[in-house]
Amino acid sequence: MAEGDGIEKLDNYEGMSGTSLKTGEQGRVDWKVNVPEAGFYNISVQYYPIKGKSSSIERSLLIDGVLPFEEADYLQFDRIWDNELDQVKRDNRGNDLRPQQFERPEWRELLLKDSNGYYADPFRFYLTAGTHTLSFVSQREPMVVRQLRLYQDKHPALYEETVKRYEQEGLKKTDGQLITVQAENARAKSSPTLYPQTERASAAVKPYSPELIRVNTIGGYNWRMPGQWIEWEIDAPEAGLYKIALKAKQQFVRGIYSTRRLYVNGEVPFREAEQIPFRYKSGYRIDVMGGDEPYLFELKKGKNIIRLEDTLGEFAPLIREVKDSLFNLNEMYRKIIMITGASPDKFRDYRVDEQVPNLLKTFKSEEERLTAVSKELKRLSGGSSDSEALLKTMALQLGELIDNPDTIPRRLAAYKSNTGGLGTWLQKALEMPLQIDEIYVASPNKKLPSDGDGFFTRLSHEITTFAYSFFIDYNQIGNASDEKNPRSITVWIGSGRDQANTLKAMIDETFTPETGINVNLKLVQMNTLLPATLAGQGPDVAMQISNDIPVNYAMRKAAADLSQFPDYREVANWFRPSALVPFTYQKGVYALPETQTFNMLFYRKDVLKELGLDVPQTWDDMYKLLAVLNKNRMQLGMPITTPATSVPIPGQNIPPNSIFATMLMQNGGQFYRNEGKESDLDSRIGVETFKTWTDLYSDYKLEREFDFANRFRTGEMPIGIVDYTTYNQLSVFAPEIRGMWGFVPIPGTKQPDGTIRRDTPSNGSGTLMLSGAKDKDAAWQFMKWWTGEDAQTKYGREMEALMGASARYPTANVKALDSLPWPVADYDSLKEEFEWVRGIPEVPGGYFTGRHLQNAFLKVVVGADTEAREAILDYAQYIQDEIRAKRKEFGLPE
The missing domain is CATH 1.20.120 (Four Helix Bundle (Hemerythrin (Met), subunit A))
Structure with a gap:
């Protein structure tokens, strides 16, 4: 039986004879199984990872409609990744570019096991004799299933017994063979984060260059989570017994050692290979499997597959x-x-x-x-x-x-x-990193190469790299401008080098070849944008800037009006109208949105259940919940300041508090009236909302400053209204409460017709074109490309591939957000709240709004000697005066 979208039967799919079943992102599939004998069974699934959103596939397993144990709710099926090209590409300065990862799906059989790695052995399910129903419930990503197999998996024999088997089968030790495989040339890996890497801190690696960037290792800190695996192909010249060694570095974790499980041609050859330790030591060294008495592994003539899988082993x-x-x-x-x-x-x-x-x-x-x-x-x-x-x-x-x-x-x-x-x-x-440079498969009597990490090698490396540092521009990312092509723009990015490298690789792969426009991408501190622009040394385009900057530059005629381009309206439809509100000024638009974030309600399922509470739908529900939390000495999390999503810049304004803005908007209020000429905080709705907001902290004693993630984790703050990107942090930061929390749209205000209004403000970042850009058409083409669906989707997936789920990208492009790998149920909640998101306009002098709203709040809550009405009216007057002064300064009608 099957229910849900995207479920269909497929015949002879991808070379697999017989009927297979395609299962979608949502839905449930039931299989009837006749069990001949009661006992414990392992379950394996033969599957094919069809194209989805590039993240691992997740399913829940039910037996007779019931979850057998908690861990069966999170079964993970890996996708298979490989380098897109066999050869590493280089930029025009001679540096290797990071190989792009692409999916190379193939049929795989997976034994169901713990995706967190807490249990080293596969799951065992107890089934009584008779007919049972096994159900797969889709949580994320589609896949094709060929068969489920119930059987008892046998443990590998001990090495001692395996050696006896070698003798019985007449297997001989090979003689004089040495096969060296560069580890970065892996055949397949379980995650796109396991891309080949660049090691510049050691001369022991191959290939090596003290001057240029070379792709020469794999793994490192990216290969740290249980279950991640990498496979290599070994071409053995003859069948027989070999020893295996790695040139590896494990200077990541002290006290405990990194453990790997070794597979040869799909099987663990003997029990000792289940837990191969890599102990802490600085630098690269040769690790021979088995140590002084190397283990012998049976390889057949021709192609053999060696896989190393991250496991917690004895830990x-x-x-x-x-x-x-x-x-x-x-x-x-x-x-x-x-x-x-x-x-x-x-x-x-x-x-x-x-x-x-x-x-x-x-x-x-x-x-x-x-x-x-x-x-x-x-x-x-x-x-x-x-x-x-x-x-x-x-x-x-x-x-x-x-x-x-x-x-x-x-x-x-x-x-x-x-x-x-x-x-x-x-x-x-849980983190057990390991970085590998080379793999050696050798005859037992063959001497292995040296590790190449001696004192004089290191000294020479340090001196040479120090000398080169005087000549190499480390701010320049990727290709420098091609002199033959006159069309060129300079783009500044203010985030990290990983983000800049990813973006530059995308530019060199798609944007420049398609448009013929060169891009000089510079990694800079964004606080230099203003002085550089004033000095005439600024870029053509500045990326990842906060919401307040475009309008402030527009007032001073330093930003280009994007609405003048003929296809602007078409581009604007890529985003929700709320994302463009902060960039709009005097009927012009001065930036395109990159990211857009907003608040969601996070809650601990287990704690609320313990207290007998439901998830609040309205603010009235929230007050009732607050009474119960206070009685139990627990807290509700509502932050006073909103963290900026981009890199903070000195003088950057404080955005208006998001909780106050939520309450104001839900009651039909606004921040400015009369086309931004006056603050509306002194209106009746503004004053009443301010009192309601401050009462939460005065009467209900909500905390003003706190670490939400930590308090949420302990359960002392089991509910909170915070930025939705907190989801990414909690997914990685608090593995022990996985499945015990959720997030839903924020509480709303009930309307006379019974509907609930859930307005919430958005924050984010944008891409700005400077008015001094020489080739505005080229700059506009770059901005369209960068904020478009394809580039935003690819960048979002690359960031997640590079840094894991904690770096899920909050893109403002609506279609790109649809393409990012959210679990279906969580994404539905996100989309529901997104319909209510509203932007806060930026006006001349508007930087006083967030600042004085906070001052008024502190005067009421901390000072406790001022009435809420009096405080907001006083500070609203300061805001009015500043808006008037700024409008006068820029020659605008008052």
């Missing part, structure tokens, strides 16, 4: 123990603050050990657990380390709290700090 059960411990300690913290509050009175006896059931018992069991884990960690890593020290500190504190329970309230801040540290430890412990 998996320890990390699992710490995860469970952290969950229990956070639960106890929540129960303690329900009695004491987040800032307990030092002189009061709360008797928390009597009031919180099983508090000391839990502390005792967690103390014993963490002590045992730290001892085992020390044994495995062969010495003390900072990893082990944190666990010992937490265990020590728990011991002291058990001995002196009356000190618990006084030590609550330290307890919270240590549990926060434990959460960070958990996140870091």
Whole structure:
């Protein structure tokens, strides 16, 4: 049985005979299975990763309509990635360009296992004899399924037994063979983040250049998460037994070592190959599998596939123990603050050990657990380390709290700090990076090359690179302008080098060949834009600038009016009207939107369920929820300042508070009236909204400054209205609460007709054309290309490929946002709120609005000696005066 979109039967699909089933991004597929005998079964799936949004495929597995265990809700199926070209491309300065990754799908069989890596072995499912229904529920991305197989997977034999099998089968050691494979020439990998990399800090790598950028290694910090794998093809000249060695660097994690599982032609050859350790050491070294007595691996003549997969190995059960411990300690913290509050009175006896059931018992069991884990960690890593020290500190504190329970309230801040540290430890412990330069497959008697990382090599490298630093322009990204082509523009970007390199690669691949326009991309600090423009040294186009800059430049005739271009209207339709509002001035438009962010309501499912609360739909619901949270000493998160999405620039204005703006817009208010000539904050709606907003902090004692992600993680702030990009942070930052939280549209204001109005303001960044641009048509073509669907989608996917899910790009292009790999249910919530997003206009003197709104707020909430009405009317007058003064300065009608 199948239900949902995109489900269809396919015959003889992609060379696989018989019938396959295509499953879409949404929906459910059921299979009836007749189990002959009760017992534990492994389940494998033969699948084909068809084209989607370039992220891993996710499914949930139900057995007879029920989730068998929590981890079965997040089954991950990898896509298969490869370099787009066999040869590395170079720019016109001779530097290697990062190879672009493209999908090379093929049929694969996957044993269902834990996508987080907490369990090293595949999942085992208990099934009774008889008929059962297995269901796959789509969470993200489409795929084709050929078959499900239920069987008992056998553990590989020990190496000792494998050697006996070699002898029985008459396998001989090869003689005199040495095959060297450059690791960057990998055949396939599980993620586009595993692209070949550039190593410039060592002369040991090949190919090496002290002057030019060379693609010469693979892995590194990008190859750190459990389950990620890389495959290489080895062409063996003869069948027989070989040893395998890697020239690798593991100077990323101390205390614990990086572990890899080795597959040869799709199978783990023996049990020891399940957990191959790479211990900490600076620089590159030759790691022979098996050490002084190398393991022997059977290779057939011709092509062989070697795969290394990131695994937690022996650390998996320890990390699992710490995860469970952290969950229990956070639960106890929540129960303690329900009695004491987040800032307990030092002189009061709360008797928390009597009031919180099983508090000391839990502390005792967690103390014993963490002590045992730290001892085992020390044994495995062969010495003390900072990893082990944190666990010992937490265990020590728990011991002291058990001995002196009356000190618990006084030590609550330290307890919270240590549990926060434990959460960070958990996140870091999952990361096991490894960087590889070369792979050697050799006969047992063949001597391996040296690691090439001696003292004199390093000294020579340092001297040479220092000398070259006087001649190389490191600000120039990619190709320099071609002298033969007169059309050229200069573009400034103010983010990071990774972003600049990605953008330049895209320009050199598509924009310049299609248009013939050269782009000189410069990585600069954006606070130099104003002085450079005044000096006549500015760029033609500035990217990733905050919302307030375009109109401020437009007032001074420094920005070009984009609405003058004949196809502007067509381009404007790529974005929601709200994204263009901050860039509009005097009927002109002075920038194109790049990113657009807005608030969503984040909530902890488990905590709200514990408190018997529903997700609030309106502000009235929110007040009722606040009463319950206050009673339980928990908090609602609503930040006072909105973080800028682009790089902060000195003098940059403070945007108006997003919560105040939400309330104002939902009540039909506005920031400016009379076409931006006056502030509207002194209107009846403005004053009433300001009082409602400040009352939340005065009467309900909401906190003004907090680290939402950390407090959300512990559960002391189980609900909050924050920027939607927090989703990316939580996905990576708090793995222990995966599946326990969600995000939905913000609370709204009920209208007389019963509908709920959920207006919210947007923030973001844009691309600006300077009025001094010599070739405005070329600059406009670049801006259209960059903010268009194709470039924005590709850049968003590349950023996620480069940095992982935490770097998901909040593009303002509506169609490009549709193409980014959001889980379907979450993206539906995002789209629902997007319909209500509104822009805040920028006006002359408008920089006073956010600043004085905050001043008025602080005077009421912190000063506590001023009425809300009085404060907002006073500061609205300052805003009015500044708007009037600026309009006079620029010769505008007042």
